[in-house]
Amino acid sequence: MQLQQMYQEIILDHYRQPHGSGLREPYDAETHHVNPTCGDEVTLRVKLDDAAETVVDVSYDTLGCSISQASVSVLNDLVVGRSVADSMRILDAFQEMAQSRGKVEPDEDVLGDGVAFAGVAKYPARVKCALLGWMAFKDAVSRTPAAVSTAAVSTDAVSTDAVSTDAVSTEPGSADRAEKQDQKGPVG
Amino acid sequence: MTAVSAPRVGAGGPGSGVDVARIREDFPILARTVREDRPLVYLDSGATSQRPRQVLDAEREFLENHNAAVHRGAHQLAEEATDAYESARERIAAFVGAMTHEVVFVKNATEGINLVAYAFGNASVRTGLTEESERFALSPGDEIVVTELEHHANLVPWQELCRRTGATLRWYSVTDDGRIDLDSLELTDRTKVVAFTHQSNVTGAVAPVDELVRRAQAVGALTVLDACQSVPHMPVDLHALGVDYAVFSGHKMLGPSGVGVLWGRSELLQAMPPFLTGGSMIETVRMEATTYAPPPQRFEAGVPMTSQAVGLGAAVDYLRLIGMDAVAAHEAELTRVALDGLRDVPGVRLVGPDNTTERGGAVSFVVDGVHAHDLGQVLDDRGIAIRVGHHCAWPLHRRYGIVATARASFAVYNTVDEAAQLADGIRAAQDFFGVGR
Numbered sequence A: 001m002q003l004q005q006m007y008q009e010i011i012l013d014h015y016r017q018p019h020g021s022g023l024r025e026p027y028d029a030e031t032h033h034v035n036p037t038c039g040d041e042v043t044l045r046v047k048l049d050d051a052a053e054t055v056v057d058v059s060y061d062t063l064g065c066s067i068s069q070a071s072v073s074v075l076n077d078l079v080v081g082r083s084v085a086d087s088m089r090i091l092d093a094f095q096e097m098a099q100s101r102g103k104v105e106p107d108e109d110v111l112g113d114g115v116a117f118a119g120v121a122k123y124p125a126r127v128k129c130a131l132l133g134w135m136a137f138k139d140a141v142s143r144t145p146a147a148v149s150t151a152a153v154s155t156d157a158v159s160t161d162a163v164s165t166d167a168v169s170t171e172p173g174s175a176d177r178a179e180k181q182d183q184k185g186p187v188g
Numbered sequence B: 001m002t003a004v005s006a007p008r009v010g011a012g013g014p015g016s017g018v019d020v021a022r023i024r025e026d027f028p029i030l031a032r033t034v035r036e037d038r039p040l041v042y043l044d045s046g047a048t049s050q051r052p053r054q055v056l057d058a059e060r061e062f063l064e065n066h067n068a069a070v071h072r073g074a075h076q077l078a079e080e081a082t083d084a085y086e087s088a089r090e091r092i093a094a095f096v097g098a099m100t101h102e103v104v105f106v107k108n109a110t111e112g113i114n115l116v117a118y119a120f121g122n123a124s125v126r127t128g129l130t131e132e133s134e135r136f137a138l139s140p141g142d143e144i145v146v147t148e149l150e151h152h153a154n155l156v157p158w159q160e161l162c163r164r165t166g167a168t169l170r171w172y173s174v175t176d177d178g179r180i181d182l183d184s185l186e187l188t189d190r191t192k193v194v195a196f197t198h199q200s201n202v203t204g205a206v207a208p209v210d211e212l213v214r215r216a217q218a219v220g221a222l223t224v225l226d227a228c229q230s231v232p233h234m235p236v237d238l239h240a241l242g243v244d245y246a247v248f249s250g251h252k253m254l255g256p257s258g259v260g261v262l263w264g265r266s267e268l269l270q271a272m273p274p275f276l277t278g279g280s281m282i283e284t285v286r287m288e289a290t291t292y293a294p295p296p297q298r299f300e301a302g303v304p305m306t307s308q309a310v311g312l313g314a315a316v317d318y319l320r321l322i323g324m325d326a327v328a329a330h331e332a333e334l335t336r337v338a339l340d341g342l343r344d345v346p347g348v349r350l351v352g353p354d355n356t357t358e359r360g361g362a363v364s365f366v367v368d369g370v371h372a373h374d375l376g377q378v379l380d381d382r383g384i385a386i387r388v389g390h391h392c393a394w395p396l397h398r399r400y401g402i403v404a405t406a407r408a409s410f411a412v413y414n415t416v417d418e419a420a421q422l423a424d425g426i427r428a429a430q431d432f433f434g435v436g437r
């Protein structure tokens, strides 16, 4: 039966007892992501340390299936206490595995419990569920004040377009735009 | 012309129903297995139906022998292709009680609704036609009325039309058992359009069309019927229903994707400005200005889908030979079996009427403690294909405070045994996730 391959015990455990769930103060940025095909939702908050180098907390509230809920619980395990740069590396590894159609052998040293999601990668319809919380996290990190001001600086630096009158604000809402202009992105 | 071989209909007299086993032989895909050799149990015909050999053969026969651009060219193939295309229109029209020239081929129901909405929008900015199209013009203060259970296809185009014209969108809300709540709204003399679905793709509820039409007519509003989930499953006579426009999609009625129908009352289509413009839909063209062809050509700009229209013609032939009364009776039986099965499973909550009165075969539900997505996965592992999510009816799900439902839906080729497997699958999911029992 393929079902057990997908719903590994680790996933079911995280689903039944999610780690670090609930929304907490204080936080630097909050995002709300939805999966429009099924309506799954996650609200996620990120708190970095004063130097904006370490992830101090990831808190969240989700409405969704076992895969999306377990995956954000694993995210919390893997990134809280890590540097932002490491977190992004883990995120990239998780995303690569999830989108690999089962072709990438996951590295347990990097992904910890996250390797349990390798089976999900074989079900394209569920990959979005597994990534929902991770994308919300990536987005939240890019919206922290530190990341937004970095993005603003780097956008300025690459903006050689003399007619561009688009002032880059430091409001979180402008992070998206800044990130699109500077494909390097604000972090990582 | 394409010869359509007869579907395998029950040998018995009236009341004996359809011979599903023989019908299934016409659908090669139903014989396949999925996920490690499980026989496919296809309970997702509400999303798209499967196609019988007769439809596939008709498309192939057309392409191998008659393919050409229709309504163009003086050669024999062009003539034959045009005949095949127009013959399909004629049979499809007859199938829904319409006149041939009232049937406009579109890509799907979504495009059909957009066609009407954009035509009204064009009338509102006084482009397109003459004084007769004034009747479609909307201005600030006018109202478009929909219902809370609409598919996004019959909601978003009206929201957009409101945005473009300044009209106001209002809606009937729904009852706890998933029907349109007729007490929730009074139409006014500013109501210009009332758009609603004949049969909900989520709750299965069949709308009280007579009453909605009566109310709309009393204030002089036009009615638009989303017949996507009714035309494939029950006898429909559009003139008898009294609506002004209707849409449906080929791929939900055993026909090809890429073809659907907009039907409109003759005098309305006659007066309505076009949506898409270009080749085929013109009468005369000068550099300064253009006049338009009469309907249905006015609404079929460009070279249309052709083998798909021919395939849809074959699909209605197929359904007609089985008989839509027999189709409806069979699907009512499947629905009854599914509902009976669900009733016996603790922790299952139905979203929709729990009996087959004024109800079709979309059976949506939630299972306490098992998210719809996870339920769908367990069923899939058993070979049972259902749909999970909000089924393009997000506001309806919001109304019930739920994120997603699981939905089983039927077609004439489903067996009673398949309908019964639904409940078994739910029990298996409850066991797997350790809830419920």
Ligand SMILES: Cc1ncc(COP(=O)(O)O)c(C=O)c1O
Pocket (backbone or CB within 6 Å): B046, B047, B108, B109, B110, B111, B151, B153, B154, B197, B199, B200, B201, B226, B228, B229, B249, B392
């Ligand atoms: C009630 C209803 N209306 C409209 C549509 C849209 O049909 P299509 O996607 O073929 O345009 C659907 C299909 O899901 C439907 O069920």
